[in-house]
Amino acid sequence: MIDLVGYGAFFLTTALIFSLVTLGLNLQWGLTGLFNVGLAGFVAIGAYTSALLTTPDDPARLGGFGLPILIGWAGAMVVGGIAAALTGMATLRLRSDYLAITTFGVAVVVQLVALNAQKLTGGPFGIGFIPRPFGSLAETPLLFNLSNLAVVSAVALIAYLALEHLSRSPWGRVLKALREDERAAISLGKSARFYRVQAFGVGGAIMALAGALQAHFTGFIAPDNYLPILTFQVWVMLIVGGSGSNLGAVVGSILVWAIWAGSGTLTSVLFAPEQQARAASLQIVAIGVMLCVILLIRPNGLFGDIPRRPRLGKRAKAAAAKSSSGS
Amino acid sequence: MSLQFIVDGLLTGSMIGLGAIGVTLTYSILRFSNFAHGDFMAWGTYATLAVVSAIGAIVGKVAPIAPLSFGWPLLVALVVGMAFTALLALLLDKVLFSRLRSQGQAIIVVMASFGASMALRSLLEFTFTSRPTYFSRAIQIAMPVGFGIRVTPDQIALLLLTAILVLGVHLLMTRTQTGRSMQALSQNAALARIVGIDVARVVRVTWIIGGALACVAGVMIGILVQIRPFMGFDMLLPMFAAAILGGIGSIPGAVLGGLIIGFAEAGAVQLIGAEWRAAVSFIILMAVLFVRPIGLFGVRER
Numbered sequence: 001m002i003d004l005v006g007y008g009a010f011f012l013t014t015a016l017i018f019s020l021v022t023l024g025l026n027l028q029w030g031l032t033g034l035f036n037v038g039l040a041g042f043v044a045i046g047a048y049t050s051a052l053l054t055t056p057d058d059p060a061r062l063g064g065f066g067l068p069i070l071i072g073w074a075g076a077m078v079v080g081g082i083a084a085a086l087t088g089m090a091t092l093r094l095r096s097d098y099l100a101i102t103t104f105g106v107a108v109v110v111q112l113v114a115l116n117a118q119k120l121t122g123g124p125f126g127i128g129f130i131p132r133p134f135g136s137l138a139e140t141p142l143l144f145n146l147s148n149l150a151v152v153s154a155v156a157l158i159a160y161l162a163l164e165h166l167s168r169s170p171w172g173r174v175l176k177a178l179r180e181d182e183r184a185a186i187s188l189g190k191s192a193r194f195y196r197v198q199a200f201g202v203g204g205a206i207m208a209l210a211g212a213l214q215a216h217f218t219g220f221i222a223p224d225n226y227l228p229i230l231t232f233q234v235w236v237m238l239i240v241g242g243s244g245s246n247l248g249a250v251v252g253s254i255l256v257w258a259i260w261a262g263s264g265t266l267t268s269v270l271f272a273p274e275q276q277a278r279a280a281s282l283q284i285v286a287i288g289v290m291l292c293v294i295l296l297i298r299p300n301g302l303f304g305d306i307p308r309r310p311r312l313g314k315r316a317k318a319a320a321a322k323s324s325s326g327s
Numbered sequence: 328m329s330l331q332f333i334v335d336g337l338l339t340g341s342m343i344g345l346g347a348i349g350v351t352l353t354y355s356i357l358r359f360s361n362f363a364h365g366d367f368m369a370w371g372t373y374a375t376l377a378v379v380s381a382i383g384a385i386v387g388k389v390a391p392i393a394p395l396s397f398g399w400p401l402l403v404a405l406v407v408g409m410a411f412t413a414l415l416a417l418l419l420d421k422v423l424f425s426r427l428r429s430q431g432q433a434i435i436v437v438m439a440s441f442g443a444s445m446a447l448r449s450l451l452e453f454t455f456t457s458r459p460t461y462f463s464r465a466i467q468i469a470m471p472v473g474f475g476i477r478v479t480p481d482q483i484a485l486l487l488l489t490a491i492l493v494l495g496v497h498l499l500m501t502r503t504q505t506g507r508s509m510q511a512l513s514q515n516a517a518l519a520r521i522v523g524i525d526v527a528r529v530v531r532v533t534w535i536i537g538g539a540l541a542c543v544a545g546v547m548i549g550i551l552v553q554i555r556p557f558m559g560f561d562m563l564l565p566m567f568a569a570a571i572l573g574g575i576g577s578i579p580g581a582v583l584g585g586l587i588i589g590f591a592e593a594g595a596v597q598l599i600g601a602e603w604r605a606a607v608s609f610i611i612l613m614a615v616l617f618v619r620p621i622g623l624f625g626v627r628e629r
């Protein structure tokens with residue numbers, strides 16, 4: 001029974017950290033329509049920044065500054081936010097695809113730095129001894145897991161409420177206006193690029209914070225934690241939950257993480273140990289197919305935003321289709 | 328710095344360039360960046376490998392053609408592989424992309440291609456495991472050609488093949504009615520429809536060319552480097568960078584962009600170290616986006 005509660009707390013903690021990343025992505029994609037396929041890179045930036053700031057001194061690499069955990073988290077948000085804002089500034093004046101390709105490149109480069117810049121990131125072996133918020137409780141796993149859950153839920157709740165507030169604020173309305181009808185919003189005097197860079201930066205900062213939380217929750221990070229599969233999982237979470245809705249982002253994260261963890265347990269029961277790696281790739285196939293099916297059948301997910309107004313061109317096309325079928 | 332980087336750059340550049348042709352065509356005609364393109368490469372390579380082993384099982388061991396490391400089975404298999412990859416691209420378009428395209432939101436198609444890429448790659452990993460394989464384990468002796476440069480017969484043959492293919496696609500695009508329809512559609516889709524261009528056919532041709540060339544690029548990597556499920560995914564960033572550097576929609580641009588990135592990568596391997604190779608395309612991409620986002624031969628979008 002206690003085991004089960006402990007596992008439940010552990011599961012929820014991970015799911016809520018994921019939901020924090022998804023909330024960041026929802027600000028970028030759901031609210032503003034900015035496509036980020038390199039979010040694993042921003043999560044990694046947060047995790048490594050916080051780890052560098054808070055770990056005890058390590059002669060093998062830069063720093064280990066031994067600062068308090070909260071400063072690590074703040075640092076992660078600042079660095080992640082700046083990285084995202086710079087990415088946005090480079091690409092947001094261009095077509096949306098360029099942003100997608102650039103964020104993809106950011107994730108590749110971050111992965112490369114994490115692997116090769118040993119002096120900064122510890123290379124393939126990663127960084128260990130990251131202080132945990134309630135490290136002194138580690139002897140009683142249940143208490144430790146529950147206190148972690150409390151911290152992560154508090155952060156997720158704050159982020160959720162802040163984002164809800166933001167999306168209803170004038171700032172959020174401008175973002176929605178830009179997403180729905182850019183020309184109209186610009187004609188009202190809103191600088192599209194400026195607002196988008198802000199949204200992309202804030203989203204990046206939230207992702208980085210999630211990365212930092214995860215780092216302090218597990219106490220150890222390595223480049224393998226931030227592969228493209230992470231980006232992919234978070235996208236599925238947002239699409240299942242329904243992009244545009246913060247509630248959807250949180251529910252989608254918990255739901256998809258439950259499916260992911262459940263199918264992981266299932267494969268470990270069903271397949272022999274030497275077949276596990278292959279079975280794990282089957283799990284990814286299933287989730288990939290799921291993403292495509294949802295996009296085809298129910299693009300608004302569970303709690304999706306009200307359907308977008310059809311664009312002018314599309315409306316004209318629909319009208320043309322109607323008239324041609326009618327004749 | 329040894330001049331060997333010229334040959335290395337040419338080879339890497341050919342692989343990137345062949346892939347970038349497909350990326351640039353999908354981007355300019357179907358108007359989305361296809362993240363599954365790298366996985367077409369990997370699927371084509373594994374299909375070719377499967378056909379080679381099937382031929383080997385039926386006919387027995389075939390002696391390689393004089394100086395090359397491979398014999399006629401690989402050539403036959405390559406043609407089958409190209410057809411297979413083209414079919415795969417058409418199939419994916421039919422079940423996924425064309426339906427989403429008709430809903431009108433380009434970026435949703437990009438996301439779907441990202442999901443499809445993940446699924447395709449993992450399916451390969453499931454079927455063939457992530458262990459690298461090879462077309463041939465024979466080691467070729469590189470011939471010195473002067474100035475400290477060494478080339479293997481395979482490398483010369485593949486460079487020739489690339490040149491022929493690029494020339495062929497270029498002629499197809501500029502000298503045939505199909506090619507002109509493709510250009511028309513990329514320049515002004517609405518007008519192209521009005522003058523009665525068969526859009527569905529142009530879309531099919533685009534996927535066939537892109538898929539077939541991706542397969543060739545993959546087989547090149549398979550012959551010269553190794554075959555892994557991730558081989559195509561790792562080429563994605565260089566291919567995008569080459570397509571953007573050359574200017575979206577331009578086939579000579581994609582090839583030239585591929586060569587520039589190939590040379591830059593080969594130079595970086597010598598000067599900085601092989602582990603930073605993947606960063607080269609990102610730096611070039613960022614530079615292009617800041618300085619001249621329409622690329623070398625691009626036209627401003629209307």
